[in-house]
Amino acid sequence: MPTVLEELARPVIFGRSSSHFTRITRIFAAELGVDYDLRVVRDLMSSNVEDYGGNPALRIPSLQTSRGVWFGALNICRELWRQSGRKPRVVWPEDLDVPVLANAQELASQAMATEVSLVMAKVGGGGDGAHQAKMRTALLNMMAWLEENVGAVLAALPPQRDLSFLEVTLYCLVTHLEFREVLPTAPYSELTRFCQQFATRASVGATAFRFDP
Ligand SMILES: N[C@@H](CCC(=O)N[C@@H](CS)C(=O)NCC(=O)O)C(=O)O
Numbered sequence: 001m002p003t004v005l006e007e008l009a010r011p012v013i014f015g016r017s018s019s020h021f022t023r024i025t026r027i028f029a030a031e032l033g034v035d036y037d038l039r040v041v042r043d044l045m046s047s048n049v050e051d052y053g054g055n056p057a058l059r060i061p062s063l064q065t066s067r068g069v070w071f072g073a074l075n076i077c078r079e080l081w082r083q084s085g086r087k088p089r090v091v092w093p094e095d096l097d098v099p100v101l102a103n104a105q106e107l108a109s110q111a112m113a114t115e116v117s118l119v120m121a122k123v124g125g126g127g128d129g130a131h132q133a134k135m136r137t138a139l140l141n142m143m144a145w146l147e148e149n150v151g152a153v154l155a156a157l158p159p160q161r162d163l164s165f166l167e168v169t170l171y172c173l174v175t176h177l178e179f180r181e182v183l184p185t186a187p188y189s190e191l192t193r194f195c196q197q198f199a200t201r202a203s204v205g206a207t208a209f210r211f212d213p
Contacts, residue, residue, distance in 0.1 A: 010035055011037075012036065014062040016044075017212050019060055020115070021060065021061055021073045023176075025073050025077055026038075028076075028081070031201070036063075044120070063080070065079060067079075089160060090163050092164075093165055100153055104146065118136065143177075143183065146170065171204065175195055
């Protein structure tokens with residue numbers, strides 16, 4: 001049972017259980033054994049910075065800690081790692097020093113951002129304009145590239161790693177596309193195989209996508 005002081009010191013993630021960028025941070029927290037509270041951001045159309053933990057970009061996730069607030073998934077994962085007593089071997093984006101790995105991180109992160117734009121356009125009542133069509137084409141292109149290269153990516157990652165930011169990103173991207181019905185992902189057989197294998201982690205089982213009540 002945590003003491004009152006421990007509860008006060010516990011970091012707070014501003015996010016949503018249905019958000020793929022939030023899930024990256026929650027998988028990291030689970031892998032790193034860092035306890036946190038989830039502050040659900042209910043209205044992603046809000047223009048109130050405070051609703052997003054103070055992030056002026058009006059985006060989730062943010063992480064509130066005793067040292068200050070961290071904006072964005074990568075910053076948050078790094079801070080969770082610093083707070084963790086476990087210190088597993090994590091492969092970070094700056095460690096990806098061959099094209100296939102660096103490009104996979106770029107495209108997985110960009111595909112997530114493109115998906116956010118497509119989903120938000122739908123939520124916000126945006127029309128089916130030419131730019132929407134371009135974003136969808138770009139998303140399909142990126143998925144095709146990732147499908148073709150995921151085998152080489154997994155082979156090139158350092159075998160002695162405990163976790164990589166790239167694999168967590170990729171897992172959250174592919175499963176979220178299906179969850180939000182942006183794209184059916186079954187035709188991407190290599191990515192599906194990767195996701196099935198990655199889903200055996202307890203951290204994945206503990207952070208399933210769902211719409212917060
Ligand atoms: N650069 C941010 C992007 C976060 C992001 O786009 N989050 C989405 C939810 S998954 C969001 O807040 N969308 C609100 C909006 O687009 O207005 C990160 O890496 O965490």
